[in-house]
Amino acid sequence: xxxxLVTGAAGFIGRALCADLVERGHAVLGLSRRPAEPIPGLExxxxxxxxxxxxxxxxxxxxxxxxxxxxxxxRSGPAAADHSEAQTAQVLAHCAAKAGVHxxxxxxxxxxxxxxxxxxxxxxxTDPLRPGDRYGRSKLEIEQALQTAAQxxxxxxVILRPPLVYGPGVKANFRALMRLVAxxxxxxxxxxxxxxSLIFIDNLVDLVGxxxxxxxxxxxxxxxxxxxxxxxxxxxxxxxxxLGRPARLFGVPGPALTMLRRLPKLGPLFxxxxxxxxxxxxxxxxxxxxxxxxxxxxxxxATAAAFRDRS
Numbered sequence: 001x002x003x004x005l006v007t008g009a010a011g012f013i014g015r016a017l018c019a020d021l022v023e024r025g026h027a028v029l030g031l032s033r034r035p036a037e038p039i040p041g042l043e044x045x046x047x048x049x050x051x052x053x054x055x056x057x058x059x060x061x062x063x064x065x066x067x068x069x070x071x072x073x074x075r076s077g078p079a080a081a082d083h084s085e086a087q088t089a090q091v092l093a094h095c096a097a098k099a100g101v102h103x104x105x106x107x108x109x110x111x112x113x114x115x116x117x118x119x120x121x122x123x124x125x126t127d128p129l130r131p132g133d134r135y136g137r138s139k140l141e142i143e144q145a146l147q148t149a150a151q152x153x154x155x156x157x158v159i160l161r162p163p164l165v166y167g168p169g170v171k172a173n174f175r176a177l178m179r180l181v182a183x184x185x186x187x188x189x190x191x192x193x194x195x196x197s198l199i200f201i202d203n204l205v206d207l208v209g210x211x212x213x214x215x216x217x218x219x220x221x222x223x224x225x226x227x228x229x230x231x232x233x234x235x236x237x238x239x240x241x242x243l244g245r246p247a248r249l250f251g252v253p254g255p256a257l258t259m260l261r262r263l264p265k266l267g268p269l270f271x272x273x274x275x276x277x278x279x280x281x282x283x284x285x286x287x288x289x290x291x292x293x294x295x296x297x298x299x300x301x302a303t304a305a306a307f308r309d310r311s
Contacts, residue, residue: 001027002213003028003062004026004065004066005029005030005059005066007069007070008032008068008069008107010030010033012167012201014030015036016202017067018030018039022041023041026212028042028043029042034048055095056092060096063100064100066101086142090146090149101155107162108142108143108159109136114131118276122197122280123279123280124223124280125221158220160204161224162223162224164196169306170303176266178239184245189236192274194275195230197229200296203292203293206293207288216287217287217288220287223281236249241304242302242303
């Protein structure tokens with residue numbers, strides 16, 4: 001087993017990953033910005049805000065693998081802060097290499113590649129990178145900084161580009177969607193014929209755990225998804241079943257849907273739900289001999305049940 005450092009250990013992905021790595025028998029040190037609820041078997045250290053001047057050395061003693069999850073979830077501050085995140089990641093990679101770490105796994109995003117895909121043309125790891133917004137551009141800048149660090153100091157860099165991650169405790173747009181479905185309000189998505197790749201949190205952390213040690217992960221960009229893509233109506237019906245609510249869907253003509261996309265609060269959510277975003281993860285599955293262990297039906301049922309129980 002390995003000694004693994006996880007940054008962003010108190011976040012949605014971080015907590016699930018740390019618990020999974022501990023269960024696998026790894027010695028795990030988690031870093032978080034502030035004190036957080038403990039996880040059995042995990043050493044969790046609050047280190048405050050991180051930046052290009054952060055001294056990582058005291059946290060890297062005898063560490064073999066670093067999983068870098070820490071990032072800002074939203075991009076409302078100055079653009080200079082995005083560049084600072086790239087510098088922070090590059091400094092971490094250099095410090096890790098100096099301390100003897102041989103592999104750094106970075107959690108990026110499929111949004112480095114774009115926000116939507118044409119029908120039947122999923123993103124592949126070798127496709128051109130065309131981020132459509134500031135979030136995607138900032139994630140791409142971090143990837144590039146880490147790849148530069150790999151050339152400079154020799155550390156193995158593994159980059160993961162997941163699509164939307166869901167699971168018990170998920171926040172942001174996915175929780176907003178569950179709130180809408182739970183409300184029982186009719187939703188205007190019945191006529192949408194799209195496909196979206198998602199990934200259940202347990203599937204993502206299973207892949208990260210495999211990427212920590214598998215020789216086939218070295219130097220790769222890994223795309224990942226659940227075993228099946230879903231249309232928006234399928235997604236809503238599965239969530240509704242898990243929430244114990246009827247799936248109330250109706251169709252609207254294109255111009256009306258365009259107007260819904262312009263709503264101040266729900267517009268971005270409606271935009272994403274009306275477009276396709278698919279991922280081809282065949283290369284990841286072949287290189288790491290990996291298959292997502294949890295079906296979307298089970299993952300969405302667990303996510304909806306957790307939301308229902310907390311509401």
